[in-house]
Amino acid sequence: MRHEDKLKEKYGSDPGFEVPDGYFEELNVSIMSKLPPYPEAPRSVDMSLWQRIKPYAYLAAMFAGIWLMMNMFHHVSSSATSLSLENPPEALVDMIDAGGYDMIPVFSEETDYDLQKDVSVNYDSFDEFEDDFGYELEPEYSAMQVSVSAKDSKKESRSV
Amino acid sequence: MVYTAPIDEKELVKQLQNKATASQAFDALIKKYSQPVYWQIRKMVMNHDDANDLVQNVFIKAWNNLHNFRGDAKLSTWLFKIAINESINFINKEKQRLQLSEDADEAFLINNLEADDYFDGDELQKELQKAIAKLPEKQRLVFNMRYYDEMKYEDMSEILGTSVGALKASYHHAVKKVTESLLE
Numbered sequence: 001m002r003h004e005d006k007l008k009e010k011y012g013s014d015p016g017f018e019v020p021d022g023y024f025e026e027l028n029v030s031i032m033s034k035l036p037p038y039p040e041a042p043r044s045v046d047m048s049l050w051q052r053i054k055p056y057a058y059l060a061a062m063f064a065g066i067w068l069m070m071n072m073f074h075h076v077s078s079s080a081t082s083l084s085l086e087n088p089p090e091a092l093v094d095m096i097d098a099g100g101y102d103m104i105p106v107f108s109e110e111t112d113y114d115l116q117k118d119v120s121v122n123y124d125s126f127d128e129f130e131d132d133f134g135y136e137l138e139p140e141y142s143a144m145q146v147s148v149s150a151k152d153s154k155k156e157s158r159s160v
Numbered sequence: 161m162v163y164t165a166p167i168d169e170k171e172l173v174k175q176l177q178n179k180a181t182a183s184q185a186f187d188a189l190i191k192k193y194s195q196p197v198y199w200q201i202r203k204m205v206m207n208h209d210d211a212n213d214l215v216q217n218v219f220i221k222a223w224n225n226l227h228n229f230r231g232d233a234k235l236s237t238w239l240f241k242i243a244i245n246e247s248i249n250f251i252n253k254e255k256q257r258l259q260l261s262e263d264a265d266e267a268f269l270i271n272n273l274e275a276d277d278y279f280d281g282d283e284l285q286k287e288l289q290k291a292i293a294k295l296p297e298k299q300r301l302v303f304n305m306r307y308y309d310e311m312k313y314e315d316m317s318e319i320l321g322t323s324v325g326a327l328k329a330s331y332h333h334a335v336k337k338v339t340e341s342l343l344e
Contacts, residue, residue, distance in 0.1 A: 003335045003336055003339045004307070004335050006339065007288070007307070007335065007338065007339060007342075008307075010284065011284050011285065011287070011288040011342075012284075012285070013307065013308055014281070014285065014308075015202075015203055015281065015285065015288075015289065015308055016279055016280055016281015016282065016285035016286070016289070017199075017202050017203070017208070017276075017278065017279060017280070017281070018208075018278045018279070018280040019198075019208060019278060020208075020278065023212075024194055024195055024198070027190075027194055027198070027212070027215065027216070028187070028190045028191055028194060030216065031190050031194070031215075031216050031219045031220070032183075032186070032187055032190065034216065034220060035183070035186070035220065035223050036220075036223070036224065038179045038182050038183070038226075039223065039224050039225075039226060039227060040227075041227035042227075
């Protein structure tokens with residue numbers, strides 16, 4: 001025999017609950033007397049065209065903003081990585097072309113002769129020049145002789 | 161003009177949703193369903209006074225939400241759902257008020273049963289009610305619906321929103337637990 005059948009056989013299927021006499025008749029009257037006025041279904045509010053499309057407009061604006069930001073980021077990052085001496089920023093090129101700035105020579109145009117002349121004016125020998133500047137000249141300069149005429153011109157320039 | 165309650169449920173729903181006929185149709189609804197709803201609540205809360213308050217709340221809530229009832233489910237299913245929610249909420253609130261723990265349904269229900277002036281059962285019936293009070297909430301519901309009312313699993317499934325298979329398993333466990341509890 002199943003558990004359920006055993007239970008029903010011993011305990012029955014009546015829970016043993018009672019209600020006062022005439023309870024359900026009174027209950028019906030009691031509930032009806034407590035009912036509030038008939039509930040009106042909430043009316044749908046008339047929305048203007050703008051109110052209806054507003055969420056979509058905001059959504060579109062958001063995507064447009066994101067697209068612009070992405071575009072800006074892409075533009076900035078690509079122009080930053082391509083900057084070099086061969087590819088200067090357009091603004092700089094424009095300024096140079098407009099002549100607003102003088103080009104400063106990057107490399108000295110001083111020749112070996114000029115160097116020899118400068119040294120001979122101020123120093124008695126290249127060794128003295130090397131001591132003064134703290135570095136060694138190329139061997140071909142070390143071998144050069146400082147000329148007397150150059151030393152004389154130095155003295156002349158000092159007296160002037 | 162004498163109002164005659166419609167036999168057809170669809171017609172009753174139609175009348176309930178029409179302001180002109182709603183009141184008389186609702187009176188018919190109460191007459192038809194107040195007893196089964198009351199007994200369902202009474203078995204859940206085990207006390208007449210509490211069941212009386214709750215059954216009135218159920219019908220007032222149903223009245224206030226008539227415009228939400230779309231007729232997809234049966235009226236009885238809708239009312240039972242409200243009744244079960246009301247009963248569970250009531251038990252939880254009472255446990256809070258009495259500062260009982262979450263799992264103190266048994267203590268609350270037995271106390272409620274002992275305080276009920278309209279419990280007319282013998283000792284065996286009281287024993288069975290106490291054993292039912294020990295069941296978890298869902299199993300207690302399933303046990304009451306099946307054991308006392310012999311409700312079809314399909315109807316229970318609609319009311320409780322649980323599959324028929326799960327309900328069968330739940331009832332099987334409930335009967336086993338009740339039997340074991342009574343044998344202790």
